[in-house]
Structure formats: structure tokens, C-alpha cells
Amino acid sequence: MVKSWKETILKEYPRLSPGSKFRFSCRKGLSCFTQCCGDVNIFLSPYDVLRMKRALKLSSGKFLGKYTLPPLLADQKLPMVLLKMNDDAHKSCPFVTPEGCSIYEDRPWSCRMYPLGMASSKTAQRADGEEFCFVVEEEFSCLGLKEDKEWTVEEWWKNQGIDIYNKKNEPYKEITLHKRFCEGKSLGPAKSQMFYLTCYDLDRFRKLIFESSFLSRFEVEDEVIKKIKKDNEALLDFGFDWLRFSLFGENTLKIRGDVAEEKRKELGLDSIE
Incomplete structure (x- = not known):
């Protein structure tokens, strides 16, 4: 049986604690600059959408219509919003420019976390499941990981403004991990639409x-x-x-x-x- 990416991370990836150190620095002079900003699935949290649409001075409806794909139902349980990439050879992010991110101060949680990812084995049945950070492995060679600048995970979170995103996303995470969904129950069309409207x-x-x-x-x-x-x-x-x-x-x-x-x-x- 082929392992899922999540299973591979939970079983094989080195765990990083808040005090764990890693090296990383992203800058325009690197040949891979912005390469990580294309051909990638970026799921947006409600707080991501709030920040991005505010930065762009768009209504929520216009932002969702222009920059996201139609809601996805993961396992037919909850609507999920995915950032829509450009229809070009690189499937580039609509906000990336030669100078970097055009909405950098309001970029999504996953972009702030990079080159770190977060994995969790928590479920409604297992609230005490493990949660940890790991260094994302890319198909291309991220030269930023070879730079001299050293961080602890805690320092990186503070530098990238992760804490406010985690705080704002916590109520959403609690809802998505509710025992109702882990018991296999799903939302009907009307409630799915209400969930999408309320969150996004x-x-x-x-x-x-x-x-x-x-x-x-x-x-x-x-x-x-x-x-x-x-x-x-x-x-x-x-x-x-x-x-x-x-x-x-x-x-x-x-x-x-x-x-x-x-x-x-x-x-x-x-x-x-």
C-alpha cells in the first residue's frame, strides 16, 4: 500500500520542537527565488482570506471569485478553499512578482511557515495527538536552506507573524476536528453552503x-x-x-x-x- 504524504511525515520526518534550529534565508539573489511560489496547493483558512481580501481592498465575494477555486469537500465533510494559480507554464501564484510577494504583509499562513510545515495526528478521538514542525522537502533544491542564517522554530514563528494566525485559526481548527466529523457524519448541501458563507x-x-x-x-x-x-x-x-x-x-x-x-x-x- 502506498503511504500518504501525511503518513510519511508522521512516521519518517524529523520532529522540530520550538527550540530546534534550522538554517534558512530567502532573498532575490538566489537562483530559486520564488520557485516555491508556483505549482503548489495552498489551502486558505478563513483568516487567510480575511487578510488577503482586506489587503487587496476587495469584497469577500470578488476575492473568492477571482483568486480561489470552487469550494472543495474533503471526504465530503467540509468545504475547503484553495488558492487559484495562474494558467501559465509555472502555475505561478497570482501574487508573485520578480521582486517577491505583492501582498507579503498579508500572505497566507502556509507561506509564512515556509520552509517549515506542520503535521498533526490530532483527531476528535485523539485530542492528545502529536503536533510538530518539520522542514519541507522540495523537488527543486531550495538554496535558502543552505544559507548561513540560523533560526529556532520559535524565532521563525515570531519573525513571520505566525502566532496571530494560529490564534485566529484555532476556533476554526476546533470546528473542523469536532467529533461529529470524525464519526463520519457530513454536512448536507445547505449546511455546507452556510459553512462556506460564514467562514469565507x-x-x-x-x-x-x-x-x-x-x-x-x-x-x-x-x-x-x-x-x-x-x-x-x-x-x-x-x-x-x-x-x-x-x-x-x-x-x-x-x-x-x-x-x-x-x-x-x-x-x-x-x-x-
């Missing part, structure tokens, strides 16, 4: 909240309403609470009392002693 198409999600009966059905504090009306990061955090409520029935949102009573009467529960 934030402008449409905001319209759903403010231009539908949403706020008349749920108790949302005035301060939260004020924040999510303007702040996309606050909106994304609110969206994760909404998903935990709507997908898993968790008490992350509260239905208004009058709405609950109306539903109770509709179901005839008020006549039950």
Missing part, C-alpha cells in the same frame, strides 16, 4: 445577519452588534460561535425568549404537562 464570504454573512430576521431571533449584545457591523475579525469570531450553535447545538448563541416560546406553541409543547 464574510460580506454576505454580514448581510445575512443585518438584512434578515437573524437579530430578531437571537439575543446579541449591543456591543457585539456594533463590532460585527464594521470589524471583520469580530464578525469571523461571531461566525464561529454561530457554526458551533447551528451545526453542533452548542450554547454559543441564545435564542430570544419570545421566539423560543413561539416555537414551543407551534410544536404544541405548551399543552404538555
Whole structure:
């Protein structure tokens, strides 16, 4: 049986701890400069999309339509967003230039991590699974790994701004590792669409909240309403609470009392002693 890439990494790759050292420096003078920016699958997290579309001053819908492939369903469980590469010989990233990345300050998590990758054996059944970094092996020779500049993993994360991405992505990761999905359950078309809209198409999600009966059905504090009306990061955090409520029935949102009573009467529960 052929091993998957993940299985190979978990079984064979050297583990790097926060204090582990590696050598790396990427600069324009290297002959392989930007070679790693093409013909690669870059899955985007919700926070990646938020940062990139903000940097480009695009609506979420326009960004998704122009720069991503249609949502993928990994094992028919959750929609996943993949960055769309250019249709050229190198399948180059749409943001790479001869000078480097044109959205460098808002580049995705995986680009920040490079030349490191992260592997995890964590699942809903195994929350204590192993998680570690490793040095990515490329088909081409990455000359940056032969440079003299030395880093620890911890230093690299700090230098590349990884911590804020990890913090913002943690609620999303918790949802994707929820026991519901590891038990083999999947989302139907309607809930898959809702998941995609809530995580990635934030402008449409905001319209759903403010231009539908949403706020008349749920108790949302005035301060939260004020924040999510303007702040996309606050909106994304609110969206994760909404998903935990709507997908898993968790008490992350509260239905208004009058709405609950109306539903109770509709179901005839008020006549039950």
C-alpha cells in the first residue's frame, strides 16, 4: 500500500520542537527565488482570506471569485478553499512578482511557515495527538536552506507573524476536528453552503445577519452588534460561535425568549404537562 504524504511525515520526518534550529534565508539573489511560489496547493483558512481580501481592498465575494477555486469537500465533510494559480507554464501564484510577494504583509499562513510545515495526528478521538514542525522537502533544491542564517522554530514563528494566525485559526481548527466529523457524519448541501458563507464570504454573512430576521431571533449584545457591523475579525469570531450553535447545538448563541416560546406553541409543547 502506498503511504500518504501525511503518513510519511508522521512516521519518517524529523520532529522540530520550538527550540530546534534550522538554517534558512530567502532573498532575490538566489537562483530559486520564488520557485516555491508556483505549482503548489495552498489551502486558505478563513483568516487567510480575511487578510488577503482586506489587503487587496476587495469584497469577500470578488476575492473568492477571482483568486480561489470552487469550494472543495474533503471526504465530503467540509468545504475547503484553495488558492487559484495562474494558467501559465509555472502555475505561478497570482501574487508573485520578480521582486517577491505583492501582498507579503498579508500572505497566507502556509507561506509564512515556509520552509517549515506542520503535521498533526490530532483527531476528535485523539485530542492528545502529536503536533510538530518539520522542514519541507522540495523537488527543486531550495538554496535558502543552505544559507548561513540560523533560526529556532520559535524565532521563525515570531519573525513571520505566525502566532496571530494560529490564534485566529484555532476556533476554526476546533470546528473542523469536532467529533461529529470524525464519526463520519457530513454536512448536507445547505449546511455546507452556510459553512462556506460564514467562514469565507464574510460580506454576505454580514448581510445575512443585518438584512434578515437573524437579530430578531437571537439575543446579541449591543456591543457585539456594533463590532460585527464594521470589524471583520469580530464578525469571523461571531461566525464561529454561530457554526458551533447551528451545526453542533452548542450554547454559543441564545435564542430570544419570545421566539423560543413561539416555537414551543407551534410544536404544541405548551399543552404538555
